[in-house]
Amino acid sequence: MYKTLLTSSEKGILTVTVNRPDKMNALNKDVMSDLDAVLNFIETTADVKAVILTGSGEKVFVAGADISEFVGLSNDEGKALAKKGQDIFHRVENATKPIVAAVNGFALGGGCELAMACHFRVASDNARFGQPEVNLGLIPGYGGTQRLVQLIGKGRALELLMSGNMIDASIALEYGLVNHVVPQDDLLPKAKMILEQIITKAPLAIAKCITAANAVFGPENGYDVELKSFGECFTTNDMKEGTAAFLEKRKPHFKGE
Numbered sequence: 001m002y003k004t005l006l007t008s009s010e011k012g013i014l015t016v017t018v019n020r021p022d023k024m025n026a027l028n029k030d031v032m033s034d035l036d037a038v039l040n041f042i043e044t045t046a047d048v049k050a051v052i053l054t055g056s057g058e059k060v061f062v063a064g065a066d067i068s069e070f071v072g073l074s075n076d077e078g079k080a081l082a083k084k085g086q087d088i089f090h091r092v093e094n095a096t097k098p099i100v101a102a103v104n105g106f107a108l109g110g111g112c113e114l115a116m117a118c119h120f121r122v123a124s125d126n127a128r129f130g131q132p133e134v135n136l137g138l139i140p141g142y143g144g145t146q147r148l149v150q151l152i153g154k155g156r157a158l159e160l161l162m163s164g165n166m167i168d169a170s171i172a173l174e175y176g177l178v179n180h181v182v183p184q185d186d187l188l189p190k191a192k193m194i195l196e197q198i199i200t201k202a203p204l205a206i207a208k209c210i211t212a213a214n215a216v217f218g219p220e221n222g223y224d225v226e227l228k229s230f231g232e233c234f235t236t237n238d239m240k241e242g243t244a245a246f247l248e249k250r251k252p253h254f255k256g257e
């Protein structure tokens with residue numbers, strides 16, 4: 001179905017694995033169009049309640065954009081390449097279902113940017129993060145200069161962006177770039193365990209959490225987005241079910257309606 005992605009589904013959780021093991025799972029044009037296609041699938045498939053995004057193997061999550069595709073690009077072509085990447089990563093960030101990065105090794109350049117576009121990150125203890133673009137005479141182009149500042153603050157972000165240095169999983173945890181660090185074998189189980197809990201909650205409310213949290217960094221006033229989203233919750237059957245279940249001292253059964 002996909003050239004460069006493996007997918008498997010279990011109890012409403014879709015695991016998407018970037019699979020270019022001979023090229024360190026680097027993001028070439030095929031991976032980007034597969035990511036676009038899998039996002040369409042995620043958004044249109046009711047059975048998919050949440051997503052884990054990871055890389056194949058135990059060494060690398062994604063080692064960046066495919067550097068071989070950069071050779072000979074003009075100013076406009078470089079900009080167009082970055083625009084495509086930004087658009088796809090915006091789709092990840094604004095997905096209506098939770099997308100968690102399970103970072104199983106190197107997350108460099110576009111790999112770090114992809115992990116940062118996800119709603120949050122869980123890492124294995126061998127994971128390493130970095131934006132090494134300056135080594136190539138480049139800067140991040142898939143949102144990395146923005147999301148790194150948002151996630152870890154300007155000083156730490158600029159040190160990483162300008163030095164091209166990598167940080168290990170324990171520093172990433174200290175910086176708040178990842179939520180949890182676990183041994184490699186526990187990585188997918190940990191991500192699944194978190195998502196299994198999340199998907200018992202009201203799906204429309206989850207989507208609105210994502211929208212409102214993203215509004216902190218968007219063009220609209222985030223408090224206004226929160227007000228609008230809060231009000232809309234009152235029009236949902238899930239909100240009626242959730243409050244009724246609480247008052248009747250029973251578990252709610254949310255339908256995402």
Ligand code: COA
Nearest residue numbers: 022023024026063064065066067068106108109110132133
């Ligand atoms: N784009 C294209 N190819 C890449 C790649 C990338 N971002 N990252 C790795 N590869 C390729 C290598 O060219 C090599 O291909 P080859 O076997 O045909 O020569 C293969 O993947 C294995 O990589 P290699 O560098 O030999 O593995 P390693 O274990 O020595 O090092 C990394 C692993 C991740 C540290 C190293 O590959 C690396 O630094 N990659 C580039 C990271 C980067 O600069 N990303 C930002 C891109 S904007």
